[in-house]
Amino acid sequence: MQKVPYKIYLSESEMPKYWFNMKAVMKEKPEPFLNPATLKPCTPEELQQVFCKELVDQEFNDTDKYIEIPEGIREFYKMYRPSPLVRAYCLEKTLDTPAEIYYKFEGTNTSGSHKLNSAAAQVYYAKQQGITCLTTETGAGQWGTALAMACAYYGIDLTVYMVKVSAEQKPYRKAVIETYGGKVIPSPSDTTEAGRRILAETPDTGGSLGCAISEAIETAIKTKNCKYVLGSVLDHVLLHQTVIGLEAKTACDKYGIQPDMIIGCIGGGSNFGGLIAPFISEKIEGRSSIRIIGVEPASCPSLTRGKYAYDFGDTGKTTPLMKMYTLGSGFIPSPNHAGGLRYHGMSPIISKLYHDGYIEARAVEQTRVFEAAKVFARCEGILPAPESSHALCAAIDEAIMCRETGEKKTILFGLSGTGYFDLTAYMAYNSGTMTDYIPTDEDLEKGFAGLPNVPECVLMEV
């Protein structure tokens, strides 16, 4: 076996030609989406009013283990992939740990994160279907940027509803999206009924992701040849993200690396789901006892403190009902929370796997997250995204535990992106003004009180 280099780059011919469909190997499948009006399972036709056909087909596919990546998407992937699997030699030395630490780094493209993996796929299918414009929402801006890049490449118009407070706080994110030709509309706006209603009720609101989603869906439905796209949570998004895990697995196998645990950050779950896919598959099939750990912010603890229940995907309650771990669609994390990972719910696939005991979850406070980010930046030379630093923080915890016990474990974590557009948060941390927030049980109860009532008889049926 060769000595492991600092960075393992696969060749183009080693890049995945198929995505990995986790649902095909799950012993129990996630519960179906429900139409909130009828409480019946959604049909593909219903979802196609909003989403592209091929994506809906993928959303419903729970039988094909491998789904081919079209040539036109693989060409796009070659522009910025494969992403490196990095041996964190310098971090190991800094921590003085016997553990071997690896990270799969998705931040080498201009969007700065893994989001581009699904953006490319979704825009490609839209183009194939003859769609000429897409709408979406963005909060922190990674998804909006990724989508603008993909739309510029494939030649499709894009309208991004950007949470107003983000658009104001992150003018540079907005500028990147515009450089790629995307149209950015701060949300709430007067371009939709949903936006006008919210503006009438709360003229001074800074907006929310839920509101931006409602505006983007409304515009997609009302515009000719236009569809809505979403950057996380849904099964087809996780499917596209499995290029992360497949590349990581190939690289591990090539160098005989056998991770004892895989750690990822979780918000909607797409980066985490993509990373763990081929590894958890072996675990489900009983061929591996690898630990799989999702790390979420203590301020938005959907897995560790949420309820496994049917809930809406958006604050505006316009989406189908999804069975997932949720804090309630009305839950909004404290404004002092710096990074992304602020979604009230969780991918139905990840929720199910967690519920069935294949995944562990833990929550960390943001000052600890930024401390980990700083340690990492100084020895590994990459300024990590606050989101990714949740995984990093847990990986460092595990490596320090190894130092104490003397165990030589192999840790693989996902470094999903860079923090170049999150420097306001770093500035708050550097100056010591950053604080932590952990919701009380009473705070959470308020969110749970808004959960939709799905009768027991319906649950029996689905």
Next chain:
Amino acid sequence: MQKVPYKIYLSESEMPKYWFNMKAVMKEKPEPFLNPATLKPCTPEELQQVFCKELVDQEFNDTDKYIEIPEGIREFYKMYRPSPLVRAYCLEKTLDTPAEIYYKFEGTNTSGSHKLNSAAAQVYYAKQQGITCLTTETGAGQWGTALAMACAYYGIDLTVYMVKVSAEQKPYRKAVIETYGGKVIPSPSDTTEAGRRILAETPDTGGSLGCAISEAIETAIKTKNCKYVLGSVLDHVLLHQTVIGLEAKTACDKYGIQPDMIIGCIGGGSNFGGLIAPFISEKIEGRSSIRIIGVEPASCPSLTRGKYAYDFGDTGKTTPLMKMYTLGSGFIPSPNHAGGLRYHGMSPIISKLYHDGYIEARAVEQTRVFEAAKVFARCEGILPAPESSHALCAAIDEAIMCRETGEKKTILFGLSGTGYFDLTAYMAYNSGTMTDYIPTDEDLEKGFAGLPNVPECVLMEV
């Protein structure tokens, strides 16, 4: 021969173990530095008052063609290198050109540019020499960031004098440097005599690179165990940057790529010098007729409109005199100039090679540069630095010329960095408010009038 992939990554074992010393192959060497007080050539001892010993040795070495890269620097390089040599398939398609376009991309590290190549080396040698703190200046901030990263890694204190207007306009750059533990002082400051003098004369000044250099040198001289480091212009900086060209050459040779021309942007000249080193060497030795093209801003045209003369390296006139193409050390480009590449002079090595006819130079206006950047970003997925986009602009011009003539030329250009911290400039371009500036001959005459008077008899001697 294999089909060329989108991105060529060398393996660790293919990374250069030696830097390439261009001066050793130059038929005529660059003129020596002069001590401005005596007008005699500077001695190594004089330079060692400010710079580390090993770097001064490298500065004076014009005989050893290869200089070994110490193991401790190669380990650092492995953290973020090799950088990819990219075949710009998508750009070729967009331009509909028969030309083959390649670019060596130095922006994959957090400092966002090639500057880290020399920062690593300079900090390593400082550490070896027992130096405990370093000072430097930074304008746009790439050099300050790179140096902060290297100082964090090797464990040395760093003080960065950042041009005040940059520190105010680019708080995020400042935040990155501080995250890496660097101390940022907006210049002019009250921490030095030079700064206090300038503040007394012009209290409202936004500062200049020349002033920041003066402050950094003064602090280095007055502080125990402290040296000053510089990010461009000097021969040893170009030496370190040859890892760019050496990697590019190895990758080209591996895939049988024979560039007809190499294009780089030029400010101080380090990125350009590093890229062209092994290629121009073959040209000097008569084994190649490759075209080598340096591209500078029309607003700061040191090669295309400057004088080849002895001049100071800084506005404060504290450095040795260097024979170079210069606009005069008092020349300051128009404030509407957006990117870096605003240095009044040029690397003595590049100046000499240009003077001797091995290099072509051209100047481009910034709106054309940003137009090229936008085209590139949309099809190649990377948001380029404004500086790097000068090279890109010329590469696109050449590719379009090939489309018109039908010639199938091979173009290699240097993409020295990313534009993630330059979005204010992109915003100006996107909104149509960016303007061009070309200095008049009268403007330039003012700069030339400040050139030091070095008598003919001295020039005869050196």
